Amino acid sequence: MRSVVVTSLGVLTLAGLLAPPAQAAPAPHAPPPKEVKRPVAEGYGGAVATVDLDASKAALTVLRQGGNAMDAAVAGAAALGVTEPYSAGLAGGGFLVYYDARHRKVTTIDGRETAPRAMTSTALEGIPFAEAVSSGLSVGVPGSVAQWDLALRKYGTMSLRQALRPAIEIADRGFVVDQTFYDQTQQNAVRFADFTSTAALYLPGGQPPPVGSTFRNPDLARTYRELGIRGPAWLYGGDLGREIVATVKKPPVRDGATRNVRSGLMEVGDLRAYRALERPPTKVTYKGLDVYGMAPPSSGGSTVGEALNILEALPKIGLHEYLEASRLAFADRNAYVGDPAYTPVPLGDLLSDGFAKERACLIGPRAMPHPAAPGSPDGSYSPCAAPTTPAAPAASAPEEKKEGPETTHLVVTDRWGDVAAYNITIEQTGGSGIVVPGRGILLNNELTDFTFGPAPGDPNLPAPGKRPRSSMAPTIVLKDGSPLLAVGSPGGATIITTVLQILVNRLDFGMSLPDAVAAPRASQRNTAATQAEPAFTQRYGAELTALGHTLTDVPGPPAGEIGAATGLEFLRNGRVQAVAEPARRGGGSALVVATHR
Numbered sequence: 110m111r112s113v114v115v116t117s118l119g120v121l122t123l124a125g126l127l128a129p130p131a132q133a134a135p136a137p138h139a140p141p142p143k144e145v146k147r148p149v150a151e152g153y154g155g156a157v158a159t160v161d162l163d164a165s166k167a168a169l170t171v172l173r174q175g176g177n178a179m180d181a182a183v184a185g186a187a188a189l190g191v192t193e194p195y196s197a198g199l200a201g202g203g204f205l206v207y208y209d210a211r212h213r214k215v216t217t218i219d220g221r222e223t224a225p226r227a228m229t230s231t232a233l234e235g236i237p238f239a240e241a242v243s244s245g246l247s248v249g250v251p252g253s254v255a256q257w258d259l260a261l262r263k264y265g266t267m268s269l270r271q272a273l274r275p276a277i278e279i280a281d282r283g284f285v286v287d288q289t290f291y292d293q294t295q296q297n298a299v300r301f302a303d304f305t306s307t308a309a310l311y312l313p314g315g316q317p318p319p320v321g322s323t324f325r326n327p328d329l330a331r332t333y334r335e336l337g338i339r340g341p342a343w344l345y346g347g348d349l350g351r352e353i354v355a356t357v358k359k360p361p362v363r364d365g366a367t368r369n370v371r372s373g374l375m376e377v378g379d380l381r382a383y384r385a386l387e388r389p390p391t392k393v394t395y396k397g398l399d400v401y402g403m404a405p406p407s408s409g410g411s412t413v414g415e416a417l418n419i420l421e422a423l424p425k426i427g428l429h430e431y432l433e434a435s436r437l438a439f440a441d442r443n444a445y446v447g448d449p450a451y452t453p454v455p456l457g458d459l460l461s462d463g464f465a466k467e468r469a470c471l472i473g474p475r476a477m478p479h480p481a482a483p484g485s486p487d488g489s490y491s492p493c494a495a496p497t498t499p500a501a502p503a504a505s506a507p508e509e510k511k512e513g514p515e516t517t518h519l520v521v522t523d524r525w526g527d528v529a530a531y532n533i534t535i536e537q538t539g540g541s542g543i544v545v546p547g548r549g550i551l552l553n554n555e556l557t558d559f560t561f562g563p564a565p566g567d568p569n570l571p572a573p574g575k576r577p578r579s580s581m582a583p584t585i586v587l588k589d590g591s592p593l594l595a596v597g598s599p600g601g602a603t604i605i606t607t608v609l610q611i612l613v614n615r616l617d618f619g620m621s622l623p624d625a626v627a628a629p630r631a632s633q634r635n636t637a638a639t640q641a642e643p644a645f646t647q648r649y650g651a652e653l654t655a656l657g658h659t660l661t662d663v664p665g666p667p668a669g670e671i672g673a674a675t676g677l678e679f680l681r682n683g684r685v686q687a688v689a690e691p692a693r694r695g696g697g698s699a700l701v702v703a704t705h706r
């Protein structure tokens with residue numbers, strides 16, 4: 110293995126080739142630049158990055174109207190529900206990490222979907238995964254609207270009605286279909302065609318809307334408008350809730366469809382009982398920086414945090430160490446993390462330096478045997494003595510579920526220095542594939558994130574009201590109490606490795622944030638082979654294989670891609686760099702309120 114410096118320079122060079130140059134600083138007094146889709150923007154007074162230009166503009170509009178980062182995050186998420194409807198929407202959920210500049214405090218808001226109260230630990234047992242995906246059974250009680258409401262009431266300055274306005278406008282006026290939207294529709298065409306409401310919206314004339322055409326969603330515009338007027342109770346117990354429950358119980362399957370579509374267990378009472386929750390963030394210190402993430406029921410903060418702690422306990426950090434730390438952290442994630450209201454998660458120990466040092470002892474010069482057993486986060490640690498206690502075989506079984514590329518992440522900061530890192534999802538590309546008739550919204554299939562079982566003792570088995578374990582990892586890094594970075598990604602469990610790799614690229618390998626985001630990725634999740642993007646395998650395959658790693662291609666669609674991430678870096682004197690993808694998922698959009706003071 111080459112030294113860190115050589116390795117990081119190598120990655121830096123390649124990433125530099127992949128990434129378009131940062132937006133050049135304009136001449137003083139130049140007219141404001143036209144808002145076009147660029148992956149990097151630098152400036153002042155607020156910034157945003159999302160996967161989509163219209164959504165970034167929606168958030169920017171709110172910032173320019175005087176809204177704060179929380180207002181803009183909600184507006185951006187609602188807009189993504191229009192333009193990225195297969196990844197996000199009001200019938201989905203998400204996790205938000207927020208830096209409140211006035212109180213110099215990081216907090217999080219959990220808008221994760223819940224299982225209906227009728228869902229038992231064996232409800233998913235024996236059901237083929239592919240069948241669960243397009244079913245009413247997999248639809249979790251939506252969390253996004255309650256999350257928006259709580260977020261705005263506690264940290265925002267705008268009403269939900271105001272924050273929804275830019276999204277309503279996009280849904281009414283329409284957006285231009287790009288290749289990504291077309292491809293995602295095409296990939297889903299067979300199952301979309303089986304649901305009458307979904308086919309009517311997303312397969313007009315029986316086909317995906319062509320690239321370059323304008324796609325409108327007037328039903329969604331009406332739904333958002335009415336939500337703004339009636340408030341969240343319209344969903345959580347009111348008429349919209351009743352329509353969702355009716356759709357979950359009896360999905361609108363077309364006559365003649367051969368698909369076995371299971372009906373769901375959700376009742377209006379489940380919607381009434383739903384609460385978004387404010388939770389303390391996870392926190393680790395890494396190289397003197399404070400890294401804040403999302404606590405359980407997401408495994409994002411605990412797994413990224415544990416891996417960073419393990420890396421910090423090692424004498425050197427390179428790609429081999431990155432993969433091995435991730436492998437170990439995933440072994441522990443799979444064994445110990447679930448909804449903390451249902452399973453005792455040893456979070457303090459998972460994030461302790463003592464545990465990390467004990468785990469770091471297992472990392473040698475070569476890839477460790479597969480699978481790595483989980484450690485014992487029990488408060489009693491012996492650095493580099495005997496090997497750690499082997500765990501129960503069931504707990505050490507690697508996760509087999511295929512990780513899709515979807516979900517989305519946005520970052521926003523405002524003129525006061527508040528920061529939002531926000532992951533939103535309806536789980537798979539297109540969620541359950543079921544549109545609520547007349548409402549323009551796709552239902553999530555988040556309950557497929559539960560372990561189907563049988564898996565006695567697994568912390569992530571379904572239960573009434575339980576939140577499925579997530580991998581979403583919105584992350585904010587503070588330096589001396591002030592924001593330095595905000596990062597997040599889509600991609601199922603690869604979200605964790607993407608965030609970790611971007612942090613390591615930036616903080617250990619000396620890359621700029623745009624290069625750290627653009628650099629080719631690899632994802633090791635305690636699986637026999639490490640998934641890697643083609644450019645990663647090309648560049649590092651030989652040296653990592655020589656150390657005992659096995660690299661394998663990332664399955665599609667879209668093949669070969671891991672995680673279209675977004676991030677922010679806080680530069681000197683109030684200057685902020687907003688970063689989106691230059692290429693993955695068709696490239697994202699970074700915007701700033703002003704390019705100069």
Ligand code: DON
Nearest residue numbers: 513515516579580581600601
């Ligand atoms: O919460 C999670 O971790 C997933 N439901 C996110 C979904 C995703 O990123 C796309 N892949 N399956």
